[in-house]
Amino acid sequence: MNGTRVARARSKSRSATAAPAEPSRRRAPSIVPRGTVAGNSLVAVVAIMTFLAGIAVGAVDIVRNAAAEWHADVLREVTIQVRPVAGRELDAEMGKAAAIARATRGVADVHAYSREEAARLLEPWLGAGVDLAGLPLPRLVIVRLADQGEPDLAGLRRALAEQVAGASLDDHRGWARRLATLSDVVATIGVGVLALVLLATVLSVSFATRGAVAANRAVVEVLHLVGAREAFIAGAFQRHFLMVGLKGAVLGGIAAALLFLLAGAAPDLVAVIPGGSDAALLLGRVMLDRSGYAAIAGVGLLVAIVTAIASRRTVAQTLRTID
Amino acid sequence: MVRFENVGLRYGTGPEVLKDLTFGIEPKSFQFLTGPSGAGKTSLLKLLFLSLRPSRGLINLFDHDASRLVPDEIAVFRRRIGIVFQDFRLLDHLTTFENVALPLRVLGRDAASYQAEVAEILQWVGLGERMDARPPVLSGGEKQRAAIARALIGLAALVLADEPTGSVDPSLARRLLRLFVELHRSGTAVVIATHDIALMDQYDARRLVLHDGRLFLDE
Numbered sequence: 001m002n003g004t005r006v007a008r009a010r011s012k013s014r015s016a017t018a019a020p021a022e023p024s025r026r027r028a029p030s031i032v033p034r035g036t037v038a039g040n041s042l043v044a045v046v047a048i049m050t051f052l053a054g055i056a057v058g059a060v061d062i063v064r065n066a067a068a069e070w071h072a073d074v075l076r077e078v079t080i081q082v083r084p085v086a087g088r089e090l091d092a093e094m095g096k097a098a099a100i101a102r103a104t105r106g107v108a109d110v111h112a113y114s115r116e117e118a119a120r121l122l123e124p125w126l127g128a129g130v131d132l133a134g135l136p137l138p139r140l141v142i143v144r145l146a147d148q149g150e151p152d153l154a155g156l157r158r159a160l161a162e163q164v165a166g167a168s169l170d171d172h173r174g175w176a177r178r179l180a181t182l183s184d185v186v187a188t189i190g191v192g193v194l195a196l197v198l199l200a201t202v203l204s205v206s207f208a209t210r211g212a213v214a215a216n217r218a219v220v221e222v223l224h225l226v227g228a229r230e231a232f233i234a235g236a237f238q239r240h241f242l243m244v245g246l247k248g249a250v251l252g253g254i255a256a257a258l259l260f261l262l263a264g265a266a267p268d269l270v271a272v273i274p275g276g277s278d279a280a281l282l283l284g285r286v287m288l289d290r291s292g293y294a295a296i297a298g299v300g301l302l303v304a305i306v307t308a309i310a311s312r313r314t315v316a317q318t319l320r321t322i323d
Numbered sequence: 324m325v326r327f328e329n330v331g332l333r334y335g336t337g338p339e340v341l342k343d344l345t346f347g348i349e350p351k352s353f354q355f356l357t358g359p360s361g362a363g364k365t366s367l368l369k370l371l372f373l374s375l376r377p378s379r380g381l382i383n384l385f386d387h388d389a390s391r392l393v394p395d396e397i398a399v400f401r402r403r404i405g406i407v408f409q410d411f412r413l414l415d416h417l418t419t420f421e422n423v424a425l426p427l428r429v430l431g432r433d434a435a436s437y438q439a440e441v442a443e444i445l446q447w448v449g450l451g452e453r454m455d456a457r458p459p460v461l462s463g464g465e466k467q468r469a470a471i472a473r474a475l476i477g478l479a480a481l482v483l484a485d486e487p488t489g490s491v492d493p494s495l496a497r498r499l500l501r502l503f504v505e506l507h508r509s510g511t512a513v514v515i516a517t518h519d520i521a522l523m524d525q526y527d528a529r530r531l532v533l534h535d536g537r538l539f540l541d542e
Contacts, residue, residue: 028424028428029417029421031417031425218412224401225401225412227399227401227402227426228398229394229395229399230394230395
């Protein structure tokens with residue numbers, strides 16, 4: 001109908017001199033202008049937030065993995081301590097304790113520390129060349145447990161109490177419990193940091209979106225002018241901000257992943273950081289496994305989604321003030 | 324098509340800028356809306372375009388009570404009204420083609436489906452060679468013609484123009500007026516707000532004269 005009307009009117013118009021050109025356009029461009037100052041600063045904000053969240057998640061992953069490793073190491077070993085008892089020969093008691101341990105189910109290896117080895121253990125505290133012969137020092141039997149099968153620690157404990165004077169069994173459970181607690185605390189702190197970063201992202205995205213919508217007030221007015229519904233306008237802005245969020249999240253996520261890659265590939269760099277060598281001693285190599293990188297990618301996706309949702313809410317609120 | 328009954332408008336708690344307006348706009352009619360600067364021409368156009376609500380009175384638009392329309396319904400009604408502003412209101416980051424295609428885009432139409440339509444209307448307003456130019460490099464007359472094309476592309480039954488010749492020279496003003504007259508002859512109702520008496524003298528049409536917030540009809 002419009003075509004006919006225009007064609008009719010056109011036939012009377014002097015300006016219609018040429019046949020309509022055939023424009024070769026494939027896709028309609030974005031209604032919201034790209035590359036504005038507000039848009040670029042939002043990309044930077046989202047990138048920084050994703051980077052910080054990625055570092056937090058990666059650090060939690062490293063500490064948890066290290067704690068799990070210590071935990072496994074600690075539980076694979078128990079220690080028998082034999083204290084000198086008056087009237088008993090310590091070496092004989094040590095031999096008995098080692099023999100009982102070897103005969104226990106689930107034990108892979110037994111190593112009784114000799115007097116010299118015990119002295120070496122004390123060297124860092126007492127110094128070298130101290131004659132320990134006269135001191136009533138307890139001695140240790142290290143019992144390495146087999147990887148498979150449940151060791152009979154209760155039987156070992158009972159047998160030691162009955163047959164070896166001054167012997168006690170330490171299965172390191174207190175230490176393991178502390179490690180589990182440490183690992184939980186680190187994870188909780190990580191989740192807390194992540195929550196704070198996400199909250200800060202929501203707030204900064206909301207402010208930036210409000211600024212961007214205000215800067216694009218003319219666009220909103222023109223869209224109202226041509227009969228666009230609120231959902232259409234909100235959708236146009238949401239698509240724009242989802243792209244902005246994704247761009248920032250990808251940049252921030254890649255930066256965080258690169259940092260961990262670099263730290264893993266060049267441990268000497270970590271040692272240069274104050275406290276870095278201590279951390280490396282405690283945690284092993286600062287290296288993320290696959291799940292760590294997946295967690296960083298997940299955080300990036302989460303930040304992008306949070307950006308899109310926060311901007312949709314803000315756009316809806318801001319549109320109500322513009323007509 | 325449009326009926327105003329005892330319509331009054333005030334901004335906030337200020338004095339009434341439009342008082343007791345009672346008039347109608349018939350389908351396929353042509354009228355000038357005139358009056359001195361500050362008489363309320365733009366406010367009346369905004370009432371017609373549903374971007375302002377009257378402080379009192381009744382506006383009936385396309386057989387609907389305008390006061391009962393919710394925002395999404397207003398958006399749908401606006402698709403039947405084309406509006407042209409003196410300051411064009413074109414988006415600088417889009418080409419002329421994309422600006423004119425905007426009313427079809429908001430209908431959810433695919434870019435491929437409206438290319439020929441938009442190209443045709445741009446030819447009609449004489450911008451066939453300027454389709455890929457962006458507004459900042461268009462002349463005032465070209466911008467105005469792009470704005471007119473945008474107002475027409477969506478099958479408007481009523482076209483409102485606010486001082487459409489205000490920023491162009493007299494010969495271009497005559498050409499623009501001719502576009503509106505041709506549009507009217509093809510069946511669209513047209514309201515042109517202007518204080519340019521020379522322009523109005525070029526075409527014999529009904530005049531709605533606003534003075535001191537009141538409307539006088541010069542049939």
